[in-house]
Amino acid sequence: MRILLAEDDPLLGDGLRAGLRQQGFLVDWVRDGLAAEREIACGNHQAAVLDLGLPLKDGLDVLQSLRRQKINLPVLVLTARDAVPDRIKGLDLGADDYVVKPVDLFELGARLRSLVRRAHGHTQDLLTCGALQINLAARTVTLSGQPVTLSMREFDLLHVLMLNAQRVMSREQLEQQLYSWGYEVESNAVEVHIHHLRKKLQADLIQTVRGVGYTLVAAKDPLCGPVA
Known part of the structure; x- marks a missing residue:
């Protein structure tokens, strides 16, 4: 399963990529919002993990732009913004899941598998x-x-x-x-x-x-x- 990881923190991004790879995911990692928007638009991934506090373009702006373009790739927002209004805004703008850091890597993997299979009409692993x-x-x-x-x-x-x-x-x-x-x-x-x-x-x-x-x-x- 090939996913896109958009995370600007080098230590966290490296840890997320390594942990997801151990679970069998193929991970492409970008570090800013413009790169995330560009790569998602290419259509080469089955899901995306999107941080909100990205340089060049905020994650919420990336998400809003993608949904306006009718790009329906499953997007899991992974962010330190834990306020309820932030969660509501992210979900309303088209996020399929919203997870607050820190997150257990196995839970993250399970959530990604769930997003992908639901996008293809499946309800189980x-x-x-x-x-x-x-x-x-x-x-x-x-x-x-x-x-x-x-x-x-x-x-x-x-x-x-x-x-x-x-x-x-x-x-x-x-x-x-x-x-x-x-x-x-x-x-x-x-x-x-x-x-x-x-x-x-x-x-x-x-x-x-x-x-x-x-x-x-x-x-x-x-x-x-x-x-x-």
Whole structure:
């Protein structure tokens, strides 16, 4: 899960990035409001953690600008501003969650997973597509009740495909969700991970739409897709 972290405090930002990475998140970190606004508008992230006291442009102004542009990326406000009017203003301007510093890193991770899955129509950490199940909190996968061992990148790729079940995802879209800044992506990386997933799962579960991309399906199974 690729997220954007907007935090100007270097020690706090480094700690947040390290803690979220340990939970399996891919974290891109910016240190001012203008950079946050620019990166969110690119559409490469599944959620954003937004501090309010950012230089160049205040976090509330960033949030208001994004919502005016109809950018619906889930945004979790993480701030030291704990007054009730500040919380009300942040939520009214379009924040999906509002957390006061300091925050437990595991709680922050859980809140981010919740925001992302709700944005895709899910209500639980357990995603289901036919006989395939993925537990986002435990980062485990089962097929017909049997555990499947995946690498970190294979798990992340399967997660993206399950969130977008029966929707075709291009290689470029998948790369944007799988790799944060600083990673050199080999031209066939997605294809290699798809190949490994097909060997570990049902061969026809991930289908290729020639010239377009890949889609996750569960033939004749109505459970494939968002589950309430």
